[in-house]
Amino acid sequence: MSKSGGIGETIRTVVYAILIALGIRTFAYEPFNIPSGSMIPTLLVGDYLFVSKFSYGYSRYSLPFGLPLIPGRILFTEPERGDVVVFKLPRDNETDYIKRIVGLPGDRIRMVDGRLYINNELVKRERIEDFVPEEAPNVRVTQFIETLPNGRRHRILERSDNGMLDNTPEYVVPAGHYFGMGDNRDDSVDSRVLAGVGYIPRENLVGRADVLFFSTNGTAALWEIWKWPFAIRYDRLFDGIR
Template sequence: MATQAKPGNAVVETIKTIVYALLIAGVFRTLFFQPFWIPSGSMKETLLIGDFLFVNKMSYGYSYASCPSVKIPRFGIDIDASDICGWSRGDNSRLFGSEPERGDVVVFRHPVTGSDFIKRLIGLPGDKVQVRDSVLYINDEAVGLQDAGEFEELMAPQGPEGSPPRCENAPVGMGGSCLKSRQIETLPGGVSHTILNIGRQSLDDTGVFLVPDGHYFFMGDNRDNSTDSRVPQTAGGVGMVPYENLIGRADRIMFSSAGRSMLFFWTWRGDRFFKGIE
């Protein structure tokens, strides 16, 4: 004859199941893949606001930055990776580490704020990087550039934050066509990708940046709408990013939605599902 489980035991088993599931999810996220939503337009058109991807943490090995951060302001939860794995921070090394390659799209932790950023790796340790008249120079050599027409998008609030895009043909009214110049940029080593511009901006001419040992220089593909290594940390930028701050490489978009919520199925971008990131 079957025995009926006591209510107290059922509650305990449910709690244990939830705890085990959270532990498994935490281990999976720490060691293998971290989900990442694209919140801004700094990597257009490679990545659009509302793209969802998994970051491959096995690409470069593991450091304190591999530990997950859990931030749920609504419930007062603010657990930083440093709170969990801060003991391993400071020597700029990695376990099972491997070097990133120029042109990789990388998620990393901001050296000061600890926020997660996603940018393209432009400068390796020892490189000289400069932008002159909107053209990127690496070690005094201009990168390859090929005109590729215009990038067009709707002038409308984008993503959960409802941010409007910046346009080369500004001013543009809501519902109008927002245009940006598009080029194909080819980095040393052969990686090619699209970049966007909206005309001459302050960061289209910079000084020479020398990338220190153990650090990397990052830029957004949407060159005139990106907070990246061209701006020093003391001025609110990214500056040089230490090796230990790399989280992983972004390889493929899994899902994409142009709306303010992923539940708005009519805003899903089916052509971007499972799209490789170049």
């Protein structure tokens, strides 16, 4: 009888632990990892993030498997220009994407010779030291600090000002949508590509990227603990995302 009770207690403990973990993941913070370089230099391949699920309220995409239990968006708070957000790719509503919000509903966005214009105003950028890719230490990439109209500052990369997405038509952000761009401007498929990403529906927002809690240089998977001492980027642990 005692043994049976012990097994039952263990099962209950495991079930409670799973429910608590699901609750935290659904309503508080969810971990994500960065698989591509579109947000370099802010985020590197191999970074692991905590995404705040409560920052913009909740939609069906806050729930496991995107269960359609929440109509529209509830407890909504508007994203700020400059936020780094995780969202479901509009063309399939399944794939997780991460970009920086540069355009809010009603904004007019355009790229001219590699420069960002918001509502016909040129966004300030300031040249800083070149970025040196981790995997190619002899390469130098032009790096700037960009200052958005609300004063938010972040680093961007521009390999040239004549790339495929450096001259665009004017985009008018529809109501209930946002315009996201990668910080690695010449290597990012983002809202500038209407057929690829396009405008981000409010409902598709998953959350705001808040904390970079772990990072490896790609030579070790998250579970390969024995490789961590040589693979961890120690200067990126538990860092805020700006």
